[in-house]
Amino acid sequence: MLLNNFWMQEPDPNTLSQEYLLRSVSSQTADAVTAMLSQAARALIEAEEKYRKALTILTDLTEQHMSVLGNEEEENIVWDIILQARYQLDVLNRKRKDLEILFSCVQKLADASAEVAFLAGTEFLSTSMGERMHNAQRHVESARAETERAEEILRETQAINVKITTEHAEKQKSECVYTDTDLEENVNKSAS
Numbered sequence: 269m270l271l272n273n274f275w276m277q278e279p280d281p282n283t284l285s286q287e288y289l290l291r292s293v294s295s296q297t298a299d300a301v302t303a304m305l306s307q308a309a310r311a312l313i314e315a316e317e318k319y320r321k322a323l324t325i326l327t328d329l330t331e332q333h334m335s336v337l338g339n340e341e342e343e344n345i346v347w348d349i350i351l352q353a354r355y356q357l358d359v360l361n362r363k364r365k366d367l368e369i370l371f372s373c374v375q376k377l378a379d380a381s382a383e384v385a386f387l388a389g390t391e392f393l394s395t396s397m398g399e400r401m402h403n404a405q406r407h408v409e410s411a412r413a414e415t416e417r418a419e420e421i422l423r424e425t426q427a428i429n430v431k432i433t434t435e436h437a438e439k440q441k442s443e444c445v446y447t448d449t450d451l452e453e454n455v456n457k458s459a460s
Contacts, residue, residue, distance in 0.1 A: 287388075287389060290388040290389070291388050291389055291390050293388075294381075294384055294385045294388040294390050294393065295385070295390060295393055297381050297384065297385075298381050298382070298385050298390075298393050298396075298397055301374075301377055301378050301381040301397070302378070302397065302400055304374050304377065304378075305374050305375070305377075305378050305400060305401065305404050306400075306404065308367070308370050308371045308374040308404075309371060309404040309407060309408055311367050311370075312364070312367040312368060312370075312371045312408055312411070313407060313408060313411045315360070315363055315364040315367045316364060316408075316411035316412060316414070316415050317411065318360050319357070319360045319361060319364050319415060320414060320415050320418045322353065322356055322357045322360050323357065323415070323418040323419060323421075323422050324418060325353055326350065326353045326354065326357055326422055327418075327421055327422045327425045329346060329349055329350045329353055330350065330422070330425045330426055330429050331425060331429075332346050333346045333347065333350060333429060333433075334428070334429050334432050334433070337432065337433065337436045338436065371408065375401060375404075375405070378397060378400070378401045379401065381397060382394045382397035382398050382401070385397060
């Protein structure tokens with residue numbers, strides 16, 4: 269019973285100064301902003317991972333498209349799948365961009381919270397808030413760097429695909445070119 273009375277004691281009005289209340293509220297605000305920062309960073313990193321996986325799938329499909337050149341039926345099937353993958357990639361990219369905006373806003377909120385904590389006299393809280401922001405930013409930048417590498421690989425693969433597809437089309441075109449005399453001979457053979 270003594271323990272319950274200890275936790276349920278009313279605060280002493282003599283210890284509730286404005287300075288104490290400001291530090292207390294600043295601490296609660298920093299806790300809430302830290303949770304928001306962590307969740308926003310986690311959501312953005314997960315969105316980067318999903319987007320990166322979609323980039324890898326599209327890269328693989330582009331490579332597969334190159335391997336089926338000449339087989340029109342398989343080319344069409346792969347091309348349809350590529351179109352679906354591009355649509356999914358666009359959806360994931362929009363979500364990623366929205367989360368980047370959210371993360372940027374939360375960073376500003378965290379920065380303001382750290383500043384308020386410092387002004388309220390809780391320097392340690394301000395410093396730890398800065399460290400949390402730096403840590404979250406470092407993880408997000410790492411995920412972005414991996415995504416940029418995946419985008420570069422896709423661009424390179426697409427450039428190769430364009431080159432190979434163009435060469436294939438030119439080869440087919442040169443094989444299908446008839447001269448006027450070839451046409452006349454074919455018409456004469458058909459007529460006989």
